[in-house]
Amino acid sequence: MNLEEWRTQLSELRNNIDSAISCNLIKDKRSPIYIIKIEADNAVNQILKKQLSYKVDDRFCLIRGPVQLDCNAMRSIYVGDDDGYGRIRGQQKYSQSRSMIRFKIEKTRSPQALFFGITTSNANLDQRLWSDPATIGWCGDNSIWVHGYHDDIKSQSVDDRFQFGDILQLTLNCDRNQIELYNERTDKTHIQCVDLKETPFPWHFLVGLFSNGDCVTIV
Template sequence: MALSTTKRSLCKKCSKTLSIFICPGCQSDLCTEHANEHREELARQLEKVVLDHDQLTQLIVDQKSEPHHHPLMKQINEWETQSTAKIHQVAEDARTLLLDGLNTHTNNISEALKRITQELTKARTDSNFIETELVEWTKKLNDCKKNLQESSTIGVHQDDKTTSFISKIFVSVTANDVFDRLIGEIQIEEMGHVIVQRASPYSHTAVLGKFEYTTGEHRFRFKVEQYHENKWIFFGILSKNVTLQACPHTTSSSYGWVARGNEVVLNGSCQPGYNGYKNEMKVNDTVSLCVNCAEQNISLVNERTQCKYEIPVDLSKCPFPWQLYLGLFYLGDRVRILP
């Protein structure tokens, strides 16, 4: 404190006693008593500043000695744990789907081998066979062996289109489904691989696939072997929980595409031109239908034009399990499901 040489004013604190000091910090006029109190208050504030200083110093020491305890480090650790858990879950889902696909694939080959076994047993018992049959059996056995070793209907892929530094892995299964249940004057031929419309001259008919789908991604290929000039074939899916009907475009839970005009069926209701759909199908075209249970959508590709169309599936309207659902209308129309 400095002794004032100017005209003395009253103490700012008590407003009674003449001041004898002016605080150079706050420029307050203070009497002796309050000047001492002011100095004591400043001393207490100094101690607080020193304490803050010491605490900050200790924080710096702690951070240097244990940098892994920093809050931002904890945030990274939590991200790592959560990301690892997600990766483990995706991998486990892929393993489950792969095992299911391999089991189905092996069972299909076993069924084919069983039929060959029956034919060979009968041939040996009857001792009634010729060279061409031997050639045919040999070819069938080689095909079974090749299919067993290659598992060409199953693949493990990584999504190269992802913007993340870790690509997503997924299993795709090209299912060996067959036509199984039908309604209307439609005929199933060649052990479930072909459907033919037998109504004259036309009538709605439909057929379901044999298998059910609830997980993963499944691809099917169809060849349009006969196609009436007026054009009406339906490719899609139906929930197993819904009764099979002959008209896919009016059946609740049906989703798919009509090869006539540009009609897309969403829950049994036609939506022309949905998502830009344009029908360009011709006789002998091959179409690929992808049933993606994981993403809850289906897609259709005409392999000749390479045009691809996709529609989402509302699970509240079309719950799992899903089944293949195809419809024919004109007499003679014929579709083959490819292996």
Template sequence: MTEEQHCGKCRKAVCVAKCHGCKKSFCMPHFVKHRLHLAQRMDNLREKFEILQNDINKDNFKQSLLSNIYDWEQRSMRKIHEIAENARKDVEEKLLALKRDVEISIGQIVRDFQANAEADNYTEFELEKWSKRIFNLRDSLEHPSTIEIVEDNKLSSTIYGIKIIEQKRRQESLCTNSISETVSYTSEQSTELIPEHFVPMYGPCRLSEDKYVATHSSYRAGLSQLTGSNNYSSGKHSISFLIEKKGIKNMFIGIHSASNEASSSFDRSIYGWWNLDYVIINGEHEAGDDNLVIQTGDKITLTVDCDNLQIHFEHHRTRKICHIPIELNTCPFPWRILIRLLMADDSIRICN
């Protein structure tokens, strides 16, 4: 006997069609709606292709890189102006002190000069002495030996240069639940462990234990967003998290560009995971379902691989590792970790 199939939407047993993509069966009305939904997604993709082609034709892709150079130029100029202004103030203060010393010396010379002139008590020796003292005082003003301008080689005063690095593009697919412990990448492979701390961005949040623990502080659900204290632009770095408490909704773990100071819940530089197969790319949902694989007590390691333009998500309990390639035009360096909590009392810990 053929197994009775139910519509994936209304659960009716009268099914007339099956989608070979999602593998679900539908009754006729819902199959038509399903195809209309797919057609709408096709239209959205077509629009994205057209926008991409338009950006290519107009060289819009240059703007992100060129704007980074412009930003560096402006920061460097502001730093130079700040250093120069401070140096001018220091010179003014030191010259003022020198001027007061010279005025005191001139007063002494004038009194000596006037006394000898009135008494008609001077010879070539006194004239030569006064002439030499006047010359020395002028020279001390025009060429002060106590003041010297030198370049400061302290790190805090350094203006760093920039260079252009072209990374070889890698064609890699998004992860799915089929990725298991047989994946060749491991979180211990040439990674650097750097202490991290949480930094609140917006939403209800409470930090504790030297900012290693973040807890959703509202009595009801609502978005709470945090970032990290470190910027990542090169190398490979691993950050381990412990899910101390999780409600019925998942937490987001990923990255965003530090150059985008997000003030809302949407940011196109966001890449990461709400779950092992629920992937966010360019701030939008790209693949998977938001099921409840991640649980309280789970340990997760996020590896930020700047050199290969990708991030990895390791779920230790299921021994699964996923990865996402990062596009620099939407997520420029430097990168920062990004955490989103949704449920009251959700809590996550950085395990440094």
């Protein structure tokens, strides 16, 4: 590379860096040709740390119905005969901040019947999944269950329905009294507000499995 090409690329790099508030340009003047090092500024570092802190170390805990957990309680499998939901509540309790759990649909014969959402600590898991007022979340057929009521999500695209291999990020935003579900494949986020009278703190995540062999893991 000749000197003129190097100067041109350096000028382009300066423009890119100057337009990005997340980077600082540091030159090492001890070198005949400046060595360029890019560092994130303190404000961006704080944002990144905050975002990373959202991922929590949770696992499956309380189960109802024909469900088996692996030895680490990170994988849940439906072992019934498609005669009703298997319900699995998370171990951790959530009452503040914004926390995220990632799930992967490892195997399923009926992705449209899978459920991801939350419940409260004193909820009766022996009730039907959809009839419990403390339950709020999403089914794989583009529908939602909100405190005992069923509704459809506006988007009815087939691609938006849960599929085998999907990775879903369930975020419990206690500070805003809402939950969020982000599908990494579709790059879409759905948000639901939570009525604290129906689903008071502390919250637990809740997963529903329906068909024999359905398998969901925490990743």
